[in-house]
Amino acid sequence: MKKNNLNILLILFFLFGAFTAKAASDKKQNSAKNNCYSCHKQDDNLPDDFNKADVHFKLGITCADCHGGNINSDDEDVAMDEDNGFVGAPSKKETPAFCGKCHSNIIYMKQYNPSIETDQVKEYYTSVHGHQLKKGNEDVATCTDCHTAHSIIKPNDPRSTVYALNVPKTCDKCHGNTELMSKYNLSSTPYADFSKSVHGIALLKNKDTGAPGCNTCHGNHGATPPGASSITQICGTCHVNNMNYFKASKMGKKFDEFEDYHGCVECHSNHLIKHPTDDFVGVSKKSVCMDCHEKGEKGYKVAKEIHTQITTLDSILTFAKNKIKVVQAKNMDDVDINFLLKDAHQSLIKSRTLIHTFSSEKVGKETEKGMKIAKKAILMEDEAIHASYVRRNGFLIAILFITIIIIALYLRIKEMDKTKKAKKAKSSSE
């Protein structure tokens, strides 16, 4: 009861707080000093994308702070007079500078967030979008295309168009437009491909905000497709070991020599990065090695060896993992076996990463280590299963022994009953 009353009080408190904040915000925007908002609201012609959750609106930044004009006047001609500084809506080309008025002003921005970046505009003009905009191409994205104009919400808010989970959809607004992309010979399927990829599934389906989105590889305001030479570096931001092995390998050095080879993308693709299987490496139709290597080449031989090493370790480990279920079903000790299986699994993961050395010697060393551990685990499993049978058989003997005693006792009781009956019969006849 007391707990319920406290809960109700807390709810009421928060509702009151939210209502008060809203009223204060509205009051500021509705005040006699902000006629832009009140007139446009009255005439029901606020911008289509207007949202009260907009960060500028909530901070009390008025229409005039961006668009100029006189917010104190309710006379349209006065309020929107150019002589009073009214600039209206900026053109596409003007948009970065328009937003940059404040967002590039570190002194101004500090009052709202001391750690906010103020080089977005500068960065923007290093991007493909920025370069094209400078040339006069208005097909590109500017600030409002990604952030919106009047419903700008902080990036860490799930409602924001630039929240981690929403970024791919935001980019897809243009990059998924077939008509627009075909003008520039660009694919319009990055989003579709990405959503099927291992990264896309992690981000969009599993809602893992730690998974990479478009901006992770391409950048935010300085969005650029990674150069051929930097792809490995970008993937290596997360896949560090793979990057280091690749760069140190013969293959990695050859890739550096040829501009046409795009690092990780050659085998793993860019947007449609699928979860690699062991068949990725090898000599089968599914393997990517066969895209470049032919039978008889050294690469063919190495690919075959690596595939055999990895799949052999995987098979033995799978066998051991299935066998431990038998051990567990018999309620035998599986703690040490589990530790060994974890170590063997770790070896398998390491082996798969070592594929990027393209050295069957290095991969083989790790798989050998893994197989030794897996075989030790299997031995322990066999011992445990054997011990369970020894227990059963041992105690079966004890059970049989007790059964013999039971039979003997039963016969003794029967004999006693017979003797008693005989005595009784004898005494009654006497």
Place this chain on the structure above:
Amino acid sequence: MKKLYSTIENWLDERYNLTPIKEFIEHKKVPQHRGSLWYYMGGITLFLFTIQVVTGILLLLYYKPGENSSYESVRYIMTQVKFGWLIRSIHSWSANLLVFFLFLHMFSVFFSGSYKKPRELTWVTGFLLLALILGFGFSGYLLPWDELSFFATKVGTEIVGVVPIIGESLKEVLRGGTDVTGATLSRFFGIHVAILPAIFAVLLVIHLLFVQKQGMHEPESFKALPEEEKKYIQFFPEFFLKDALFWLIVFNILLFLAVYFPWGLGLKADMLSAAPAGIKPEWYFMFMFQSLKYLPAHILFLEGELVGVLFFGFAGLAWMLFPFLGIKERKNTRIQPTTWLGILIVAFIIIMTVIGYLV
């Protein structure tokens, strides 16, 4: 061997006068009739309880109560201690068999009318022993601190909170807090190894004294026989040997179950995880658990669950006081109303238990 036995007997007799005990044993008789088999159920229950005490003491040598040690110590017993797996398995199986034979004993006493005058208090002490055994079962179930035991205790103690006025306080006392935690584990451990055994020992002695003082109940059909047609066997050695025979059979079954169907240990309890799907209590609580599930949310102005708990509470009380209710037998009736009641109760328990496992 016989000489040694007589030497010891004489030595003890000289100091403690064994004559009354010897005469009692020599003259104690047990009626022999169609229903004599049921006389052994109480002894089997006692035997299984003795096994519980012995295996419990052995487990106590290695068990460490605590959130971070209970599970690990049970695992240690099962995997590292020599024959620890066997002792633990016997302890768990014996608990279940104990409750089974206890129910068998109780209902055989009921159907044979052995609870009637002059054995009312034997019935009452017997019912209290049943309640204590269920308490043993409930408290002991938590001690391994695995997923199943944690959530079963959580559900079971939650039901206590439904009792009006004192329910919430009672639940907190039982849990040692608002939720099932290490405090609950310590509490249940103390209840299981100290409090309940102490109370049980006293009640058991009283119960056995009553049985020994009043002797075995004779059915009406046996009492009606002429004296020369009444059959009796000596308590010692005949009844004793037959008792031993049944004990050995039960022990063999117990050993078989413990070795061929060893009691497992699930995953360690995680207080932050959700209850596993389809969590069920032990079979001897199942009929009550299943019945509560069928009750509607509200019955008149009361919560359905509360009605269920109150019903079982009053039903238990009525069962304990059954000998004093004065339900008279009807003449010329083949099956008495009390027998029908007993059949109904047994059927209800069996059906609800089966449904609980099938659903």
